[in-house]
Amino acid sequence: MKRILLGVIGSLLALLSLSKAQDMAVYECVEKVVMSEEIVFDEEVNCRHIYHEECMNSYVTKFKSHQRNECSDQYKKKCMIVYDPVPIKIPYQFCPKKDFCRNLTRLTVKEVPREMCSMSLGKKCEEKPMLLPTIEAEEKCLEVPKEVCAIVQSNPRPVQKPVIKTWCPSLDSNDIRDCGDVLTVVGSVMYQTGIHEFPIGPPESNRTIRMDCDEDGWSVIQSRGQFGNRENYFARPWLAFVNGFGVPGMEFWLGLENMHLITNSKNYSLKITLEDTDGIVDHAIYTEFKISEKDRYALYVNGYTGGLGGDSFSYHSGFSFSAVDRDTDAWPEGNCALRFRGAWWHGACHHGNLNSFNKNTNDTGSFADSIVWRDFRGYRHSLRSAKMAIKVLN
Incomplete structure (x- = not known):
């Protein structure tokens, strides 16, 4: 049950890492300061x-004399005296007898004077002088x-x-075949590590491969490490090693056929990076590296330079690649790939094998059947990680 649970956890970690590793490097336009x-x-x-003369119009108000005929209404009053007959009562006494009188009135007419007037309308006109304003334009000019x-x-x-220029790198050329070509095209400032896709073979084949680009333009062709895979992840038949397998940036094998095509197109050097279980890292660098003889994929390596890791690879130069199901090694007693659990350029058998079981321990309890490099940590120390990367020899 515990093994099944660990296997599931390992598979989940591998899927998460795969998703991250498949992110391709993207080069965008940038502004660069150049001289x-x-x-x-x-x-x-x-x-x-x-x-120069500048003129402008000004406006002046002037007054001119003008005769205006002014008329006004005049009314004339004409009056006359008329007499109106007005009946009036006049009292009197009537005495028919002596000592007997009565007061009576009699009606008579009296003319009463009255003034009667009428109005007649007339006009009185006279001429009066007046000043009328006028606006006149005057042009004034000045120097x-x-x-x-x-x-x-x-x-x-x-x-x-210094000037700022926008620079857009183009990686579409069929001449860009590896990470070193990318570094040459985009320059060290723009260069990005990570997964890149490259054409391989003749242009008409339209084939591409994916490689992990390391620092300084190194193209990774093989890598081992702790990514949740089973320890026998590299235990595969001959055909798998010919075609390649794994995930760039994780545990990965480019493929013998691809290695053959690449290393026979230019002169390549090889850098092997080794890390032990204590985190100590060292390198082994070879100035010449090639996979020849397409049917047997023999190794040619020369010009070792390196640090404390030592040279555990030159011994294998000249040997064909040997797998568990295709024994091409020089060991008369058996199959080195089968005996030491890893396909490699075996002689009789190996001084270092980076394709064997991934045990990640400083004491495997067994001999030379894990990721080992004799001159770095010996045959019983299974390295934590290993990496093979190539670059065109300058």
Whole structure:
């Protein structure tokens, strides 16, 4: 049950790492500061004054004399005296007898004077002088001074100046075959480590491969490490090693056929990076590396330089690649790949094998059947990680 649980956890970790490893490097346009040659001059400003006429209209109010006929209404009153008959009662006494009288009235007419007037309308006109305003335009012109300056250049000379230019790297060329070519095209500032895709073989084949680009333009063709895989992840038949398997950036084998095509197109060097279980890292570098003889994929390696890791690879130069199901080694007593659990360029059998079981321990309890490098940590120390990377020999 415990083994099954560990296997499930390992598979989940592998899937998460696979998702991360499959992110391809993306190169975007950037602004770069470059030096550009420009011609500069000594400059002197010469100025002088010129005059030009500027005119403008102004408006003036003027008054002109004018005779205006003014008329007014006049009313004339005409009156006359008329007599109106007005009946009035006049009292009187009527005495028919002596000592007997009565007061009576009699009606009579009396003319009462009354004034009667009538109005007649008339006009009285007379001429009066007056001033009428008028607006007249007047143009006024002035001589206005103006300063005119000119820049006079002298003493031309070239100088280097920093300028900002937008630069977009193009990785579409069929000539870009490995990480070193990418570094050459985009430059060290723009270069990105990580997964890149490259054409391989003749252009008409339209084949591509994916490789992990390491620092300084190194193309990783083989890598081992702790990514949750089972310890026998590299225990595979001959055909798998011919075609390649794994995930770039994790445990990965580019494939003998691809290695053959690449290393026979240019002169490559090889860098092997080793890390033990204590985290100590060392390198072994070879100036010449090639996989030849397409049917047997023999190894050619030469020009070892390196650190404390030592040379545990030159011994294998000249031997064909040997797998568990295809024994091409020089050991008369059996199959080295089967005996030491890893396909490799075995002689009789190996001084170092980076394709064997991944045990990640400083004492395997067995001999030479894990990721070992004799001259680094011996045959019983299974290394934590190992990496093989190639780069064109400069």
